[in-house]
Amino acid sequence: MRKTPYLALVVAVFQVIASQGAGYNQPDRLPVDALGVVLLLVGPVAMLTTRRFPITSLAATLMATCAYVAVGYPYGPVFLSPIILLFQTVSQGRRKVAWIASALTAAYFLVYSTWLVASPSPGSWHILAIVAVMLLILAAGEMARYRREGRAEHARVAEEESRRQASEERLTMAQELHDVLAHNISLIHVQASTALHLIDDDPSQARSALTTIKAASKEVLGELRSVLNVLREGAPRSPTAGLDRLGDLVERSGLDVSLKQVGSRPLPAQVERAAYRIVQESLTNAARHAPGSRVSVRLEYLPGELVITVGDTGPATPAVLSEEGSGNGIPGMRERAAALGGTLVAGPSGAGFKVEARLPLPEETE
Structure with missing residues (x-):
């Protein structure tokens, strides 16, 4: 006051x-x-x-x-x-x-x-009146102090929440950038190596690899632009990656991929984005560590969860990028699944490798 x-x-x-x-x-x-x-x-x-x-x-x-x-x-x-x-x-x-x-x-x-x-x-009533007035003043002051401290605490909590949300947004953008770059640059590297290897013996196959490189480079530029646009005022806050683009992702991977979806239902944006990135990272790992393998991608829509399974049969040719990469692919996928309350298991499966993620889904409303 x-x-x-x-x-x-x-x-x-x-x-x-x-x-x-x-x-x-x-x-x-x-x-x-x-x-x-x-x-x-x-x-x-x-x-x-x-x-x-x-x-x-x-x-x-x-x-x-x-x-x-x-x-x-x-x-x-x-x-x-x-x-x-x-x-x-x-x-x-x-x-x-x-x-x-x-x-x-x-x-x-x-x-x-x-x-x-x-x-x-x-008289004593005079003294009691003075004491009562003083107690009333002190009580009113305590209430004013309590309200002021409550407002200050509310402002502090709101500021901390704002900083936390900003930090989470930065982490989300960093993860998006990592996934976009890791997948597309790995794909470009693999296809460039294939083109160099086949340019003299099989020009048509080399041309196909170069076409894939062109498409992948265009894709990475587009996704980078969509992620960085989040920093601009008035830009859309939702990323563009979604399961409706899964076919394009499989086509650009350069792998022998079979894609199967069991069931279908609308998904929350964060679940759809996580599912897309998990498949993307799994294909990146297959291209890096198991070139020439056959890869199966299965999405099963259950009442309470989305089950994503990506497995490969093992490398058919020497792995060009097996020792390269950040090593954050599988931990990053686990973090995405855990952030939604789900789980992700990844490990060897026969001669190949298998990734299985379970992402919880809300109950369907009629």
Whole structure:
């Protein structure tokens, strides 16, 4: 709760003028003179310095208030500035200072009303009223502090969530870029090696390999553009890779691939993207480690999961790229499956290699 000079001015005018009026209804108290005005102005002046000297300002205000009452000036408006400063002290988190100051002030008024005040005594109800007002002020300050800290915590959590989402988006883009580059560059390398090997003996086969290289290079440029467009304002947030492009992926792989789909149903975007990338990475591994093999790709749509199986029969020719690659292919596929709550198993199967992924699917709605 920030104070302004205007608020301090309003409090000063109110305390001085209203205290003059309060004196008419309290004939047993002294009229407000020059000293009384000075004591009444201590609180408003302290409000101007409370941001730099919060504890000193509160102490000066409470001491001036106690002195004002001890001299015998009228009760009433003098308590406005202490109320404001006590509330601010608690709400800004200086709880211990505020509670101790309140306890000392209450103890002073107890001593004053019992032993120091001239007859007639204000009585115990007067002290109880002061204590109740102080407790009410402190409770209101605690509530204000709690609300302010709650808003600050909410803002902090929202900022952390924003940073986490941005980090996840960067990781997703990095994974997409890895998969796109790994698959297409491996395919280009394999086909380039084939073309160089056959260019003299079998030009038609070399031409086919070069055509595949052309298509793969065009594909990688298109996918890179779609991933990088995510960084541009207003660009679509969903990647373009999907199972509707699986036929093109198989055709460009340069492998002897049989593709079979059992059943069909709409898939969530993240499941479809993960399935495409798992098949893509599996074909990349087959091209790298098992050239010339026969590869089977099977997608089975079950009620609660999508089962992806990619297996090869083993290399028929020496593996050109068997020792190359980042080594992140299978771990990356496992991460994609695990991120969706699924599983992925990869390992030798007879003379070849087999990858099986199970991705959970939501229940179909009629």
